[in-house]
Amino acid sequence: MSENLSLSALMQEQFPQWVLGTHQYRGDETLLIKREGLLEVCRFLRDDPRTAFNFLMDLTCVDYLTFGKRLESMPTTATPSPLPYFMKPKPVTEQWERTGDRAGTIRAGDRAGNILSGEEVSAAAGPPTEEVPRAAERAAADGARLEVVYHLYSHTRTRRLRLKVPVGAADAVVDSVTGLWKAADWFEREVWDMFGVRFEGHPNLKRILMYEPFDGHPLRKDYPVNKRQPLLGPTN
């Protein structure tokens, strides 16, 4: 039954050389893929009848340059985001059930809420997976500052999957999937425009939101957000 198919297990079995890690959370699955294997993995996901991901829902990119280094970029249960000045902290009333071999337990390290973290869930459920290194360490490590994210959907199986491809800022090149899903065309142009990730094999990789004389990639964390490069008028 397709509902019981664990994509993580299937992909680890099919492409052990490309899958860097997997993550499951309440039915959502994420795969971390090496960029060299992206095209092969995507072709398999689209063509194999067990997966049948015929629809690319989204293609975007994340910049982890400051992830975990600024409080507001990585709230945790221990250090939640600071509240705006007009709010008072709300008493937490949600209690989440632990299932599996941890049913009914309360961990000593939990703060109010018993919220399960992603790592705990993926450790408790599914086949054993490789440790997904924390994003901050990945970003600090060579070659993983940017991450191209693909959201796939299968109309026949009604399943979703997220693929993440870590890419370094210095040589940000990834294979283009426009040959597999036509929808990738403009999404990849947007990622090129905003983040500077080149897509090899893209038919028309040029800026789509900004204009050609614009210098730089504005959604990268090191682009000052209000630095304007006007075509007309003062820089104000």
Place this chain on the structure above:
Amino acid sequence: MAALTAMERGLVDVSRLSWMTTKLEAALGWARKYSIFQYPFVTACCGMEYMATACSHYDVDRFGAGFPRFSPRQADVLFVVGTVSHKLAPVLKRVYDQMVEPKWVVAFGVCTCTGGFYDNYATVMGIDTIIPVDIYIPGCPPRPENVLDGLMKLQEKMQHGVKATLPQGPSARPAELLASHRPEEHL
């Protein structure tokens, strides 16, 4: 032999006729203010309020402004409605340049007045940095009543033939719009 006009034959005293030209200008002003052919340069959310003002409930047709003209050659008022990005700025300038005199510009919504709540790499911080603006209608989006008030002020301007001529920029904005729009300064 060319026939002499009445003026040349000394029958009409020209120096006492200046009231005619002032009356003529007043008549022209009256005609212009009650037959506004606006070019709705609508880009963003303010367009919804523009449509609301133009439609039956608030009815801009009773001011004579019921016919928009989507060609700069046929329009006399350029309503810039909604955020203008730097990518669009040359287009706006071109449309303004293609309009024929007499022409007026209305900056509709705070994004066109001062940049609005945007302060980023993409937004023009006030269209008066690119083209001269006659009327600033602040609001995000402005209420239709606010728009009609701005329209009536524009009509007064048209009556008296006053026009903005040079891009004046932030220094010529009304005092209310010069207040800082950074949220932390209002806390």
